[in-house]
Amino acid sequence: MMTPVEHEALEQRLIEALAAGEALPADLQAHRSACASCALSARVLELVDGALGADEPDELAWRRFDERLRERLAAESSDAGSATPFPGPPPRAARSEKHPRASRRLRVLLAVAAAAIGVTLLAIVPRLTGTAQVATLPSRLPVTGEAQLIERIAAASEDSVELGLHAQGLSVSSDWAGDDASDDAMESVEQVSAIGMSMATAPAPAWGNVLGEIEEEWGLLPLHQQADLAAILRGES
Amino acid sequence: MLSNDEAETDEALVAAFQAGDASAFDELVMRHRRQIHRVCRGILKSPEQADEACQDAFVKAWQGLARFKGESTFKTWMYRIGMNAAHDMRAREATQARVRDESAREAPILARAVRPSDPVAHEQELGILREAIARLPDRQRETLLLKVQGDLKYTEISEILGCPVGTAKANFHHAVQNLKRQLATSGLIPALPVPVDAAAAGDSE
Numbered sequence: 001m002m003t004p005v006e007h008e009a010l011e012q013r014l015i016e017a018l019a020a021g022e023a024l025p026a027d028l029q030a031h032r033s034a035c036a037s038c039a040l041s042a043r044v045l046e047l048v049d050g051a052l053g054a055d056e057p058d059e060l061a062w063r064r065f066d067e068r069l070r071e072r073l074a075a076e077s078s079d080a081g082s083a084t085p086f087p088g089p090p091p092r093a094a095r096s097e098k099h100p101r102a103s104r105r106l107r108v109l110l111a112v113a114a115a116a117i118g119v120t121l122l123a124i125v126p127r128l129t130g131t132a133q134v135a136t137l138p139s140r141l142p143v144t145g146e147a148q149l150i151e152r153i154a155a156a157s158e159d160s161v162e163l164g165l166h167a168q169g170l171s172v173s174s175d176w177a178g179d180d181a182s183d184d185a186m187e188s189v190e191q192v193s194a195i196g197m198s199m200a201t202a203p204a205p206a207w208g209n210v211l212g213e214i215e216e217e218w219g220l221l222p223l224h225q226q227a228d229l230a231a232i233l234r235g236e237s
Numbered sequence: 238m239l240s241n242d243e244a245e246t247d248e249a250l251v252a253a254f255q256a257g258d259a260s261a262f263d264e265l266v267m268r269h270r271r272q273i274h275r276v277c278r279g280i281l282k283s284p285e286q287a288d289e290a291c292q293d294a295f296v297k298a299w300q301g302l303a304r305f306k307g308e309s310t311f312k313t314w315m316y317r318i319g320m321n322a323a324h325d326m327r328a329r330e331a332t333q334a335r336v337r338d339e340s341a342r343e344a345p346i347l348a349r350a351v352r353p354s355d356p357v358a359h360e361q362e363l364g365i366l367r368e369a370i371a372r373l374p375d376r377q378r379e380t381l382l383l384k385v386q387g388d389l390k391y392t393e394i395s396e397i398l399g400c401p402v403g404t405a406k407a408n409f410h411h412a413v414q415n416l417k418r419q420l421a422t423s424g425l426i427p428a429l430p431v432p433v434d435a436a437a438a439g440d441s442e
Contacts, residue, residue, distance in 0.1 A: 012406075015413050019384045037417075040426055044416045047425070048385050051366040052275050055284045062270070065288065069266065072296050 011038050018045050247311040254302055262302070265311065266295055272387050273319040279370060279382040280323040286330065287323070294322040309396055316387055317397045320379060362425060369419040376400070377412035384409050 002010075014028050015038075024032065032038050057065060247268070253261035273294055278287035297318050305314065370378060376398065383394045394405040420426045 012410055015410070016384075019409070020388060036427075040417050040421070041413050043426055044413055044420060045385060047362075047366055047420070048370065048381065048416065051363050051370070052279050052382070052386055054363050055278070056271070056275070057284075057288075065270070065292070066266070069292055069295055072292065073299055076296065076300065 007035070007037075011035075011041055014038050015041050015045060018042055248307060251302060251305060251307065251311050255305070262299060265298075265315075269312065269315050270295070273315060275386040276316065276319050276382045277323040277326075279378065279386065280320065281326060282330075282371075286326055290323040290326040291319065293326065294319040297322065310393070313389070313393045313396050316383060316389070316393075320397065365420070365423050365425050369416055369423070372419065373412055373415055376404075377408045377415060380405055380408040381412040381416075 010028070010031050014024070014032060017024055017028060032042055245264070247265065250261040250265050254265070270291060274287055274291040277290040277294070278284060281287050281290060294315070298315055301318075305311070309317075370381070373381065379398055380394055383389045383397060387394075389397070391402045391405045391409075394409075395402045398405065400408075417426070421428050
């Protein structure tokens with residue numbers, strides 16, 4: 001008689017093999033035939049696979065998808081005249097001009113500033129969790145530093161606290177960090193600083209551009225609150 | 238210009254793109270779009286939303302690929318972007334849904350494959366399944382999608398979702414068990430048999 005633990009181990013092996021599309025070894029095949037519970041697990045996986053592929057695009061639709069993607073990338077690219085199937089990569093020089101890389105000394109200063117921001121955020125998170133409020137920002141951000149800026153954003157929306165925490169490098173993808181630094185957190189501090197300074201000094205009409213830069217810099221991070229943040233900064237909520 | 242060698246690795250294509258060969262991105266899109274689309278479809282309510290999220294994901298990948306350092310594989314990196322794009326789309330939709338007339342949706346980018354033999358019952362089945370998948374806790378649903386649709390290893394899933402490998406395994410197992418219960422309740426699969434341990438306990442009584 002198989003124990004529950006043995007059964008669960010077999011079932012786990014079975015569903016993993018099925019999910020991976022692997023051929024089942026003899027013991028799993030026999031178990032699948034003999035065990036109604038495992039047969040149902042296998043059936044569930046088949047159904048899931050079928051359901052997700054049921055309205056998959058056909059070849060013609062994929063061609064339209066590719067065309068639309070090319071159009072979008074061409075619009076993004078400064079190399080719109082490229083004859084290649086998709087436009088070339090965005091020019092790196094142009095990016096670095098927008099956010100000139102800080103010197104090592106400045107980075108250290110920024111790290112200190114980041115630590116201060118972190119402390120500030122940690123202090124305000126508990127207050128925000130109970131009373132999420134939405135603030136309307138003035139036509140020009142009356143701040144001069146990234147610490148105040150991020151604090152204001154965080155204070156405007158509970159969700160945006162996550163942005164602030166991301167800004168501390170807590171969830172930053174190292175692949176999305178800069179080119180030549182080994183310290184991911186340091187890189188993210190640098191990015192946040194550049195963004196923060198841009199936002200702090202930008203007049204209201206330019207916020208759209210600044211937000212574009214934020215999306216560019218942070219677009220690959222799990223920032224599910226981008227839309228909310230954009231609305232807040234535009235004074236729409 | 239790259240050859241169309243199927244054996245060219247993703248990493249080689251990334252390197253070629255970073256060196257200025259734009260056609261390498263074309264090949265990367267071709268390789269991964271179907272899986273990314275499926276994962277987006279599993280997170281979003283409609284195929285049209287999945288189309289948009291998949292587009293967004295590849296635009297973001299294109300924007301970021303020049304700075305991709307290869308510390309993860311391109312595949313896991315791309316899945317992470319795809320999932321983030323789908324979540325962002327879902328958040329945007331939730332916001333916009335409050336003020337948008339549902340009937341004024343844009344035309345879909347992608348036409349669906351024509352399936353003349355799809356009976357109504359099949360559509361109902363699909364609806365039940367999608368609802369069941371949508372009711373799963375986020376992490377279970379994401380793990381299920383990556384495992385079933387992405388054919389990813391647990392180490393890759395843990396990297397994408399930022400969780401330990403053991404957690405990914407547990408989430409996948411729980412997702413399957415959760416779906417079994419839901420689908421049995423809805424009548425899509427037979428009722429669950431009495432669990433082994435419960436049966437054993439019953440025998441002993």
